[in-house]
Amino acid sequence: MDAIMLQEKLVERLLCPRVRTARQKEKQYVGFATLPNQVHRKSVKKGFDFTLMVAGESGMGKSTLVNSLFLTDLYKDRKLLNAEERINQTVEIIKHTVDIEEKGVKLKLTIVDTPGFGDAVNNNDWKPITDYIDQQFEQYFRDESGLNRKNIQDNRVHCCLYFIPPFGHGLRPVDVEFMKALHEKVNIIPLIAKADCLTPTEIKKLKDRIREEIDKFGIKVYQFPECDSDEDEEFKQLDKELKANWGQNNNPSLCVQECTPFAVIGSNTVVEARGQRVRGRLYPWGIVEVENQSHCDFVKLRNMLIRSHMHDLKDVTCDVHYENYRAQCIQEMTRFVSLCEKESDEEKSKLAQDNRMESPIPILPLSTPDADTEKLIKMKDEE
């Protein structure tokens, strides 16, 4: 039985309290066991959103993979530049937003593309990407601190898929530097692109090498979380089964950690294999099936990214990355304010000092956040 189907069944059980009342006949039935139900209904009504960034050199198969993941064609009429035109290319940011719906659940999906990354002869400038992520945080911060918080749009980047070329022996300096620049701002999931040029032994060797180098350079990639200890026993069992199923066919005890980074293959075309029509790539020597677990880790990636951990990625972005950004921002602001006041202190009287002591939170008038944050930005830039 499919592991995902198992998980879905379990959740359904949670949502149907009727089964539970049979067991609790002795106790008084209060009724808050329907909470999951209520949450479920409300979230379906509200709809979800998710922002995914894809980064990597051009020609790594990013667009193909995104199309395969979400089973739609996001990239229509794309213009690809010649090598000559890309010699002095700078990085751009392009956003594609689509609304997709499945079984009544609506998802507003934003894909942030980074064309031009790694294309030019000199590639030490990915500032546009870090600036974009910071901008989204800043906008959310401003919205959150604002007076009218009804319709806050969450444009923060929830996940960044980084495509590592399979042609080398491991991570290259540009990969390391880029991931280090981003790992404290966004959840990074490294992927080995175009994995159909590697035999299974080569894939294993490359994965081990990359994991080693990620540890060595201290890059914090997104870790798929283990089960909480206070979860249901059944859920724990399910989780274990999930993880066991994800191991290689001949080694079921491998856990998810040993499969990262995922080696993926994408395809926009449907081919005929073993009597079925599947997404795949047709070669003279065989057919690669995208959804075949023994061919690549595409299924694992899809399950992790969409079917089980999409919400967790959002949570980590909110709780960890955004909070870090916010704390940093506030510290900067208090420092800035106290700096400003120190200067005027020399001319004014003690009154200014008293003011400073009063509020640890900045006394910036919230109705004009722009001027102050702009000053802050300028200061940061100067630094």
Place this chain on the structure above:
Amino acid sequence: MVIKNEEMRSLELSGQVGFNSLPHQVVRKLVSQGFCFNILCVGETGIGKSTLINTLFNTTFENEEADHYEQEVKLRSQTYELQENTVKLKLTIVHTVGFGDQINKDESCKPILDYIEAQFEKYLEEELKIKRSLSNYDDTRIHICLYFIAPTGHTLKTLDLVMMKKLDSKVNIIPIIAKADIMSKTELGNLKMKIMTELQSYGVQIYQFPNEDEEVGEINSSLNAHLPFAVVGSMEDVKIGNRMVKARSYPWGAVQVENEEHCDFVHLREMLLRVNMDDLREQTHSRHYELYRRCKLQEMGFKDTDPDSQSFSLQEMYEAKRREFLKELQHREESMRQMFVNKVKETEAELKEKEKELHERFEVLKRMHQEEKRNLEEKRRELEEDMNAFNRRKVAAEMLMGQALQGCSQQPLKKEKDKK
């Protein structure tokens, strides 16, 4: 002495002379000497350069795997001696290490170009020597550059384009699409076309197989159409059917290296080793090396003809240059000596002035000193006089006092006398 030159005419032979064995003699000599061939492999780390060379020559050359963290591009060269039938081949393989790994790749081209030019330089030096041994010369000039292109699916990388443009006038380039088992037939076709158009529009001249010869012309024309070659390399043997062939085995099938349907490896091998090896060497010598030589000699100031259109001989040029050079040297020596002398004079003059100054000061001080002394002497004399005067007054005063006293004592006597 007048030499009469008759017009050349062709004669008919009336029997077997035997000079049709000349080509055989040439070949025999060359075979006894042995051939040499130098290959340069340029490509990213891990793209499959060593594997392809191993597959091409069907041997495992020793190789260390490079890592991605080299600070700059380096070249690693190894020489091997191979023998097939009775033909000896001295093969030199030069690999780039760390190509394409740096974040800033501006300086990537320089080490490679420098290496190629250094080999040309060595040959030129040998050629210009007085006592030279060109026939025994160990030729290290690069005969062919295999440029490995990563199969990214869309087109060339910018570094590849820039690099190939810089290389095309110095060495024969053959672009190769490495790891070609990642592309399906249609994708490969598109990529090849895209690459060739880009190379053409950017003006890169890659090696074209010569197709004038009747024997090999046809093969070469068809090979030209397959450029750039999409290759797969492997030294592993896999059982397909009932034979052991070199292949890469995947869960979904096995890519056979020597299968024309799967990749262009056989075409590359055909072209490189079986048909055109000698032509490559020829081109390197007659085109690339000659170009280098011409530029280098022009730099040094040699010309083929002087302004009066009379041909110079190299000897004369040498002599003239040498004389000029020596004259210049002398000139410079003179001027330097002059400068030195001037400087010495200057410093001497300065020193003299300073001495004079010192003297003057000394004189002045001395005079002052003497004046003071005189003043003091005068004062002393005055003081002495005063002292003497005082002493005399003192004496006089004493005398007066003594007299006065005597008078006093005598006076009463007188008075008494009077009274009586």
